[in-house]
Amino acid sequence: MGRPPCCDENGLKKGPWTPEEDQMLIDYLTSHGHGSWRSLPKLAGLNRCGKSCRLRWTNYLRPDIKRGKFSEDEERMIINLHSVLGNKWSRIATHLPGRTDNEIKNFWNTCLRKKLLKLGIDPETHKPRMDMNHLMNLSQLLSSAQFGNSTVNASPWESALKLQADAAQLAKLQLLQNLLQVISTTSTTTTSSLPHPDQINRTTSISGLLGSHQTQNLNPFLGLFSGTNTMVQNPGFVPQDKGSQVPVLNHSWPSIDQGGVDGDHDHLDFKTNISNYDRLISENPIPELVSPSPGTSGSNQMESNKSDHDHQAYMSAQSSPTSNMFEAWDKLMDDEASESYWKDILEYVL
DNA sequence: AATAGAGGCAACCGCCCAGGG
DNA sequence: GCCCTGGGCGGTTGCCTCTAT
Numbered sequence: 001m002g003r004p005p006c007c008d009e010n011g012l013k014k015g016p017w018t019p020e021e022d023q024m025l026i027d028y029l030t031s032h033g034h035g036s037w038r039s040l041p042k043l044a045g046l047n048r049c050g051k052s053c054r055l056r057w058t059n060y061l062r063p064d065i066k067r068g069k070f071s072e073d074e075e076r077m078i079i080n081l082h083s084v085l086g087n088k089w090s091r092i093a094t095h096l097p098g099r100t101d102n103e104i105k106n107f108w109n110t111c112l113r114k115k116l117l118k119l120g121i122d123p124e125t126h127k128p129r130m131d132m133n134h135l136m137n138l139s140q141l142l143s144s145a146q147f148g149n150s151t152v153n154a155s156p157w158e159s160a161l162k163l164q165a166d167a168a169q170l171a172k173l174q175l176l177q178n179l180l181q182v183i184s185t186t187s188t189t190t191t192s193s194l195p196h197p198d199q200i201n202r203t204t205s206i207s208g209l210l211g212s213h214q215t216q217n218l219n220p221f222l223g224l225f226s227g228t229n230t231m232v233q234n235p236g237f238v239p240q241d242k243g244s245q246v247p248v249l250n251h252s253w254p255s256i257d258q259g260g261v262d263g264d265h266d267h268l269d270f271k272t273n274i275s276n277y278d279r280l281i282s283e284n285p286i287p288e289l290v291s292p293s294p295g296t297s298g299s300n301q302m303e304s305n306k307s308d309h310d311h312q313a314y315m316s317a318q319s320s321p322t323s324n325m326f327e328a329w330d331k332l333m334d335d336e337a338s339e340s341y342w343k344d345i346l347e348y349v350l
Numbered sequence: 351a352a353t354a355g356a357g358g359c360a361a362c363c364g365c366c367c368a369g370g371g
Numbered sequence: 372g373c374c375c376t377g378g379g380c381g382g383t384t385g386c387c388t389c390t391a392t
Contacts, residue, residue: 016360016386038377054378055361090380102360105381110358 013047017056021046025053026061059102066098070107078104078112083126 017025028044034057037050046053059065070078074096081092089101089108096104108123116123 014362036377051378052361058379059360087381101380106359109382114357 011047012041012049012052014052017060021048022056022061025057029057029061055102059100062100064098065100070099070111074099075112078108079116079126082108082112082123 024044024046028040028046032043034040034054037054040046040050040053041048044053048056077096078092081095085091087105089105093099093101093104113123116126120128122128
């Protein structure tokens, strides 16, 4: 097990710091530096543990700390970096001068996370949310928002995010509805709206319907975005994500015909619907999830190799014409997991 | 004006890892 | 190779403030 908490040592103060304590810590650190944090409190005359002093200094008292609200650039950067790095707050913090990992973590948990959730984006995966409850709610949201009317008072950044999310969500809904339509006309199940999973005939599997090796080609978003050139390759994305990119522009619907569908007219309808999505998106161009502007990237802090790597990944993500959302789709399709991902969704729907 | 609930944030906790002996 | 220690990190807690009722 881990070591016992250092503050268990008898009599050491915990909790909020007083201005006097802060001043003592600042005075000591500015004249002596921290040296060993463990011995620091005694030397500085503080009745605190070294760890508490270190946290207080690094998270609050350090002179280079920038306080106050996060700018939109910072928000964008955090979202981008989080999509690349995940919950590596300290690594994210190295790209935001004057911000601490703790502050970024708090900001993420209290604001950005909720913001993304509201926009229908899973903050963990940065992919559109696919849970059925959310999709059920979505139709109501979309109808009430009437596709963009709700962005009047939003910032341009929020509007862009929202519009993109709306488009993606609308496409998702329509995808699911069309899937259901296909399924209902192919199997004996008849549904005109999203059924409760318990009410659904689970004996039909989509892989059986379309051929066991074709499920990864089921993603209609490849077709969806193919006409708008938003779904392009992303050569610079994170190497650990297999490096290679599937040439998605030529990767979509023909495979269904080549696969197990055998020219079933229902599936032709499905195809037609997908090309309708193309038109929908063409007529309503989807903004990037985040702007490609790197803003103040804090590149002066790129000191470690790890940081350089983060920066490269980040800059790749930034410079790509496909921003996070599309990257996520791209990656989704490039990922082995995507097969089971879509399979899960489809089997859930079935 | 009082109160409950939500949100924001500082601080703590527990685990992990690297480095030194 | 093992143990100990310092330092770092991510997750969580709890307090304070704000807002709605």
